[in-house]
Amino acid sequence: MGKTLKIMSLILLSVAIVMGGAGDADAKKKKKKKIPKKPSYVGAVKCNGSCHDAYYQAWVKSPHGGTFNLLKPGERAEAKKRVDLDPEKDYTTTPLCLRCHTTGYKQRGGFKPAGSKNKKGKDTSSTIDPEEPNKEQVGCEMCHSVAGGAQMRVVMKNTKGDFKKSDTEKYGQRWDYANVCTRCHTHPNTPFKPSVHDKYKFNFEERKKKVHKIADYWNEDNMDQKLEKAEDRAKEVSQSEKTPLVIEDFKIKKGKLKFKKGTKPYNKKKKSFNYQK
Numbered sequence: 001m002g003k004t005l006k007i008m009s010l011i012l013l014s015v016a017i018v019m020g021g022a023g024d025a026d027a028k029k030k031k032k033k034k035i036p037k038k039p040s041y042v043g044a045v046k047c048n049g050s051c052h053d054a055y056y057q058a059w060v061k062s063p064h065g066g067t068f069n070l071l072k073p074g075e076r077a078e079a080k081k082r083v084d085l086d087p088e089k090d091y092t093t094t095p096l097c098l099r100c101h102t103t104g105y106k107q108r109g110g111f112k113p114a115g116s117k118n119k120k121g122k123d124t125s126s127t128i129d130p131e132e133p134n135k136e137q138v139g140c141e142m143c144h145s146v147a148g149g150a151q152m153r154v155v156m157k158n159t160k161g162d163f164k165k166s167d168t169e170k171y172g173q174r175w176d177y178a179n180v181c182t183r184c185h186t187h188p189n190t191p192f193k194p195s196v197h198d199k200y201k202f203n204f205e206e207r208k209k210k211v212h213k214i215a216d217y218w219n220e221d222n223m224d225q226k227l228e229k230a231e232d233r234a235k236e237v238s239q240s241e242k243t244p245l246v247i248e249d250f251k252i253k254k255g256k257l258k259f260k261k262g263t264k265p266y267n268k269k270k271k272s273f274n275y276q277k
């Protein structure tokens, strides 16, 4: 190819890219996204998207962003031995472990382990990309959502962060943070109890400070994602803070995870939320 021709085609290509991009942005502005009817988990990668990059990047490096690996053979052998787990066993498909080490297991849109199939026998297991942790870890939705990931994401996007706690609560976001940790940390079914080792003691105020160490993850590209209304929101006391939502309780029956009746925070039939009395 001649040099001028090369330059010409490069110019054409970049014009096309710029125009295409602008078209997209316009379309987005015009069209408010519709809120999906059914609550569903979407995964941490979606929360990163164009919205929470610093939170996502910090989470990837945080203990919650790596919980799935702990279920693999050879990981944390000492800790497993201490609680009579087999350090050589692969626990990545064990329902009990998946409940607390992945996102939305056994709920709509949630993580599906290797070997999952639908009725027609088609493989439905979640894809796992080691470069991009997602539903296979304890993701954003295990603390922020009841089951409405897809729904509240649309609310957040449409309002560009200018929302009240109550606006997202309608779609399943919960703000009863202290309550949420009890799903796993102080749950009777966790093998890792304070009686086994002091390090498993759970002090909410102290641990909370370690969840989002975002300070080092702001850069030129995500600076514009800093939350603008966060301080106003912090002053608001929402419904789930006054009366926390119930936490799903579960049992393992014939090797499968079953949620106990009446313990789900979201009532699918009534389309309403169950608050603690």
Ligand code: HEC
Pocket: 070, 071, 075, 076, 079, 080, 085, 091, 094, 096, 097, 098, 099, 100, 101, 183, 184, 185, 186, 187, 188, 189, 190, 191, 192, 199, 200, 201
């Ligand atoms: C009810 C929730 C729950 C269940 C069920 C559960 N875990 Fe965990 N697991 C946790 C929590 C919470 C921690 C973190 C404890 C801490 O650091 O205070 C943890 C930590 C771990 C650790 C790291 C411990 C350390 O000291 O390094 C391993 C390994 C682990 N889990 C494996 C498993 C395996 C394997 C199963 C299934 C047999 C399982 N877990 C089931 C909640 C759970």
Ligand code: HEC
Pocket: 044, 047, 048, 052, 055, 056, 059, 064, 138, 139, 140, 141, 142, 143, 144, 177, 208, 209, 211, 212, 227, 229, 230, 233, 234
């Ligand atoms: C283990 C529980 C947990 C996980 C997992 C988690 N968060 Fe959080 N998040 C919290 C807690 C607790 C707070 C409040 C304290 C704070 O801001 O550090 C919070 C606050 C936030 C806020 C500020 C909200 C506001 O308006 O004040 C954002 C945004 C956020 N998280 C996004 C995310 C994203 C994105 C992910 C996943 C990449 C995520 N979180 C994963 C517990 C969690």
Ligand code: HEC
Pocket: 063, 064, 066, 067, 070, 099, 100, 101, 102, 138, 142, 143, 177, 178, 180, 181, 182, 183, 184, 185, 204, 207, 208, 210, 211
């Ligand atoms: C779905 C289960 C789950 C929920 C909900 C959860 N955690 Fe965890 N958390 C874990 C697991 C599993 C680990 C172990 C990670 C590891 O050892 O690498 C962990 C580890 C941690 C750690 C790191 C411990 C350390 O020694 O540094 C902190 C801090 C923590 N959790 C705080 C919280 C707080 C605060 C909440 C509630 C807002 C919460 N977690 C909710 C499962 C959960």
